[in-house]
Structures are given as structure tokens and as C-alpha cells.
Amino acid sequence: MTTETTTQAVIEARNLDLVFQTNDGPVQALRDVNLTINKGDFVSFIGPSGCGKTTFLRVMAALEQPTGGEITVNGMTPDEARRQRAYGYVFQASGLYPWRNIARNIKLPLEIMGYTKAEREKRLNEVLELVELSGFEGKYPWQLSGGMQQRASIARALAFDADILLMDEPFGALDEIVRDHLNEQLLKLWARTNKTIGFVTHSIPEAVYLSTKIVVMSPRPGRITDVIESPLPKERPLDIRDSPEFIEIAHRVREGLRAGHGDD
Numbered sequence: 001m002t003t004e005t006t007t008q009a010v011i012e013a014r015n016l017d018l019v020f021q022t023n024d025g026p027v028q029a030l031r032d033v034n035l036t037i038n039k040g041d042f043v044s045f046i047g048p049s050g051c052g053k054t055t056f057l058r059v060m061a062a063l064e065q066p067t068g069g070e071i072t073v074n075g076m077t078p079d080e081a082r083r084q085r086a087y088g089y090v091f092q093a094s095g096l097y098p099w100r101n102i103a104r105n106i107k108l109p110l111e112i113m114g115y116t117k118a119e120r121e122k123r124l125n126e127v128l129e130l131v132e133l134s135g136f137e138g139k140y141p142w143q144l145s146g147g148m149q150q151r152a153s154i155a156r157a158l159a160f161d162a163d164i165l166l167m168d169e170p171f172g173a174l175d176e177i178v179r180d181h182l183n184e185q186l187l188k189l190w191a192r193t194n195k196t197i198g199f200v201t202h203s204i205p206e207a208v209y210l211s212t213k214i215v216v217m218s219p220r221p222g223r224i225t226d227v228i229e230s231p232l233p234k235e236r237p238l239d240i241r242d243s244p245e246f247i248e249i250a251h252r253v254r255e256g257l258r259a260g261h262g263d264d
């Protein structure tokens with residue numbers, strides 16, 4: 001695998017604002033958000049409920065329109081990037097169709113995009129291997145554990161080999177042990193594929209363990225209060241969580257969250 005030596009901005013947000021008009025009046029979900037995400041970054045968004053994490057992810061994916069400022073994805077508008085299949089999106093719940101088996105769930109976006117049958121089978125086998133689900137393609141979602149369902153959902157998002165993977169709290173509903181395992185697998189997958197990942201979480205250890213960059217957000221209005229560049233090496237065994245460096249970053253995230261809470 002080649003290592004990128006130059007940094008290449010994949011996502012650039014400048015003075016981004018998003019105000020939702022609701023029956024109770026305007027809600028400022030994002031205010032003056034400035035952020036650069038480079039190719040190969042693993043960026044986590046952490047902050048209390050309602051601070052705009054999901055909204056920012058949805059703006060990147062062209063699922064919401066900002067009301068002010070600018071955002072580019074691979075130098076294009078999010079909408080153009082979506083049309084060029086620049087990213088895959090993993091939702092909080094696995095979102096698998098219960099009446100389709102795992103293979104047919106994963107192949108669905110490929111069918112929609114008109115891949116040939118041979119291409120669909122090839123991609124299916126590749127992504128099943130990446131998420132370590134080879135052999136389970138004939139099972140239905142309800143026959144798999146929660147962790148396996150989320151892996152299948154990640155495989156579906158990887159199916160058309162987008163460079164950017166956007167993940168909205170994909171492991172939030174899983175128990176600690178399964179989550180640890182999936183975190184490890186996700187890091188391996190990231191190292192193997194060199195994708196750029198945007199990842200929403202509520203968990204400080206998860207954010208610190210996974211990320212090259214941690215974006216701390218605070219609510220009312222949703223804004224970025226700290227961006228932490230992680231000094232941890234790319235290769236991370238789980239016990240790195242006991243190291244002084246890890247504990248120090250976790251402390252800084254916690255302080256950032258506490259400070260954001262203070263101005264409520």
C-alpha cells in the first residue's frame with residue numbers, strides 16, 4: 001500500500017451555518033463551523049445530544065442544505081460529490097431490509113447504480129471479506145447478532161468503493177465488548193483501505209481510540225469548541241487505552257465537553 005505524503009483536503013467547511021425553521025421558531029443547529037478534513041483522516045465528532053453532529057454529517061452527505069457558509073467535498077458541492085458516489089453512509093440503526101438476505105442487502109446500491117451481475121458478485125465478496133462476514137451472505141438480518149448487522153451495514157456502505165465513509169453512531173446500541181471488537185476491526189479496515197472517515201459518537205474512549213482528529217462540539221447553537229489532532233500512532237492495539245498519551249487526550253476531550261456545557 002502506498003502512503004500519502006502530501007495532505008489533500010477532502011472536506012472543507014467555511015463559516016457554515018444551518019438554521020432549521022420549526023413550529024417553535026428557528027433552531028440554530030450549526031453556527032460558524034470551520035473544519036478541514038484531509039484524505040485518510042479518521043475524524044470523530046463528539047458532543048452532547050443536539051449539538052449538531054448528525055446535522056453536520058448530513059450536510060457533508062448532501063442530505064441537508066446549509067443556510068450559510070460554504071462546504072466542499074473533493075472540491076465539489078456535496079450534491080455533486082453524491083452524484084459521483086464520493087461517499088458511503090452508515091446510519092445509527094443498521095437499516096438492513098429484513099426481507100432481503102445479507103448478499104441482496106449489500107448488492108442493492110450496486111443494482112440501483114447499474115453494476116453488472118459479475119461486478120456485483122465481485123464487490124460483494126470483497127466487502128464481505130473486509131468486514132469479516134464471508135459465509136454469512138445467505139443469512140437474513142434477524143439471523144445475525146447486532147454487531148454482525150452493523151458490519152453488514154458497513155459492507156453495504158463500502159460496496160461501491162467510495163473514498164469517504166460517513167458513520168452516524170454506528171455502534172451506539174451495542175454492548176462494550178462487541179463495540180471494542182468492532183472498533184478494532186474498523187481501524188484495520190481503515191488502515192487497509194486508506195478511506196477518509198467521519199464518525200459520530202457519544203463515547204470519549206471510542207473517539208480517542210479511533211481518531212486522527214477529534215472534533216468536540218457544543219449545543220445551542222451547535223458549534224465546534226475544540227479540534228484535537230491525535231498524536232497516537234496509526235497502529236493501535238486496544239491496550240493503548242491505558243497509555244498516558246491516550247489518557248491525556250481523553251482528558252482534553254472531557255474538558256472540552258465540560259466547557260461547552262458550562263455556557264448553557
Ligand SMILES: Nc1ncnc2c1ncn2[C@@H]1O[C@H](COP(=O)(O)OP(=O)(O)OP(=O)(O)O)[C@@H](O)[C@H]1O
Pocket residue numbers: 020021022027028029047048049050051052053054055056222
Ligand atoms: N429536520 C429538523 N428539523 C428541525 N430541527 C432539527 C432537525 N434536525 C435536527 N434538528 C435540531 O437541530 C439540532 C441538532 O440536531 P442533531 O441531530 O444534529 O444533533 P446531534 O448532536 O446529532 O444529537 P444526537 O447526539 O442526539 O444525535 C437539535 O436541536 C435538533 O432538535
